[in-house]
Amino acid sequence: MTIAETTSPTEVTERVAGDITALIGGTPLVDLSRYAENRALGARLLGKAEFLNPAGSVKDRVAWSIIRDGEETGELRAGDLIVDITSGNTGIALAAIAASRGYRTKFYLGDNTSPDKHRILEALGAELIDVPNSLFLDPEGVERLFARAEEENPGAFIANQLGNPANPRVHRETTGPEIWADTAGAVDILVAGVGTGGTVSGAGGFLKERKPTVRVVVTEPGDRSVPTEDEVYPDEIDGVHKVWDVEPDLLPPNFDADVVDEVVAVEAAEAYAAARALLREEGLFVGASAGAILHAATVIAGRPENAGATIVVILPDTGERYLSAGVFEITRGAGG
Ligand code: PMP
DSSP, rough: OOOOHHOOOOOOOOOOOSSGGGGGSSOOOOEEEEHHTTTTOOSEEEEEEEEGGGTTTTTHHHHHHHHHHHHHHHOOTTTTTEEEEESHHHHHHHHHHHHHHOEEEEEETTTOOOOHHHHHHHTOOEEEEEGGGGGGHHHHHHHHOOOOOOOHHOOOOOOOOTTEEEHHHHHIIIIIIHHHHHHHOOEEEEEEEESSSHHHHIIIIIHHHHHOOEEEEEETTOOOOOOSOOSSSOSSSSOSSSSTTTTOOOTTTTTGGGGGOOOEEEEEHHHHEEEEEEEEHHHOOHHHHHHHHHHEEHHHHHHHGGTOOOEEEOBBBBGGGGGGTTOOOOOOTTTO
16 A cells, blocks of 8 residues: 555545554564675575564564563552562563553663663653562572562562563463464464474474464574583573573573474674674664574575575564664774
8 A cells, every 4th residue: 555545535534543552563574685685695584573663673562461461360450569580671671561551660681781771761750670680590590589579569460571471471372373374374484482382382382383384493692502401501602692681591491302303503793793784785774693694594405405494584673673782893904
């Protein structure tokens, strides 16, 4: 439909969203054809534009799912305080929805959270508690953080994106079916990151049930190996992650490892380069994790056995969230 058609004076119907929650989900797939052609990739790359959600990330779905559940079960009541442990996007999504529904928010944030996300959360009026990122790097640290959050906020609604079933469920009920419908069932491979694991477990699980040949590929930062039950935190050397929000720091309850067919390691520099390339070649401004996911998808798309495959690439958030984090800084002579 063209703009002229949408503004035609005849046969107009009102189309107004009731509030922010009505704008969540239903994100389009965009053909990354120029990016793919420039690299002579044999497969088709389709970006799932999660950065178009109203608060700027895939986490809008999760935040709304958690809040709606809380309202329905009566655990979340008017004026309540919503608390969570977040690397930023879930906090931003919860705070934005909370603003429109009269809740207050308070988040425990790792001190490696991007400065832009920090500022957005402040602007949204969330109360912020900075905690050492090292706490996020082992399950006991996270448990202690939850215990602290409960102790410091009696009566608060703890959103718990890491364990709340409303997280993978919303991806099973919306993200997965949207990908299925919008590719008319042609999707062969889904590439995503793992933070809480909600996206892969929900959307990947749904797609595999629909079409058992669908393969699910996830990214992991640099040299880290995939966490297992026995070795939950394999990387004890570095501990500082340069690709935000896709660190398998621990096995969150919402991560279903059985859904994953392959893990592709991506260095921060590769992720940043892919994010910059998408901006320069497709005009799409996406964040560091989207860059990592795109890099992994590029590796997969270049394999001869994947010629002609339809690969869906999750683009979790907007690049505007990483401007102060150096992701888009072009070094002289780097071709930028
Ligand atoms: N990318 C970004 C930017 C995120 O905020 C998140 C969630 N923290 C992810 C990827 C990973 O998504 P999930 O939690 O569903 O595994």
